[in-house]
Amino acid sequence: MNETSNTEKLLSVIMNLGKEMLMCGAEVNRVEDTISRLCDAYKLDNSEIFSITSLIIVTVKDNEGKRFVESRRINSYVFNFYRLEELNALSRTVCSTTPSAEDFQVMLDEIIKHSHFSKLMRLIGFVLTSGGFCLLFQGSFTDAVCAGLIAVVIFLIERLFTCLSINGMFFNFISSLFAGVGAYFFAGAIDSAHLDKIMIGNIMLLIPGLMLTNAIKDMMNGDTMAGFLRFCEALLTALAIALGFWCAMIVTGVLV
């Protein structure tokens, strides 16, 4: 009895780790690989792992031949590479030392607790990204400053949407809408500001680059389904950006 509950606990912790990794922005392939390595390290035989972008299912057999199945549903992503790195390091440590399920869970909780990132740094990140890419695509310094100001607004929208837990697609639409209206406003108010350059700087904030690279990597690793799901997400994000900008054109066209 004791043995079975231990397997169950272990499986549960491993699944928690997998879910966290997927939420932080890891490829499906990496998550499957990590789970399978962990199962091997704990000698959970015949582990069958299936994961797509929104679901992980694992079946393992303990040494008495009893089967355990667990699944995790992933509803939202919060890209957090700091946590991803820590989780990756944890899985390496666990594979070599194989602590008990309780210790493993404690270590996992510890990482989740301390791997938060300061909001100020993220705000700086938003401003630098839009300003930097505005300059990169031949914008002037004025454009970069305008793009930076709009980036602050987008950051605030993101904070608000995270609090209200509204889905990512709508966030992209609203952000793009605000970016568009803001860009029109600055381009109209300041002579030396260019609408297109400001807008490009802000689009780089929203562009689904990580999703697309992950999608292709998953597809290349033979995981066509997970890859396609992620690919569709990336396309829809781009569409949401386009629609948001279109609405901005209509809104400003009506107002001006």
Next chain:
Amino acid sequence: MIENIVGIIAAVVGTVGFALMLRLRKERLPVIAVSTALCYGLYLLCIHFSVAYIGAVFIASLFAGFVSEFLAIYIKAPVTVFLTPTILPLVPGSSLYYTIEAYFQGNLDSALLHFSNLGKTIGAILLGIVFVNTIMKCIRNYKATKKPR
């Protein structure tokens, strides 16, 4: 020359910002800055020696891929952590914007042109990543077969 240097600095600033957005730990930022500068510098160099635009993107993407794989092995962190920021300056944000703008202004010819440019650039980037990914996989599998059991 001056505008190339400004370009590289802008690329580094933007990428570091993006890395902060993705909550990358601060110790990695200098590494990302250097790899981005080299990657974008290589792209500009290719353009300077009149390599076609798509070819330059492909070469830079290959370089970014190899650098990220190397860093991932050296620092023992997932490849994504290094690859996503490094490759970002090559991502055609401007093509996406001009496609949208031209399309909604009813300028379909121009929209199609920008859209095909967008597709080609993304294709070149992805091809570079896939290429590196496959090579590294081959090396890993080869090493695995060599390992005594």
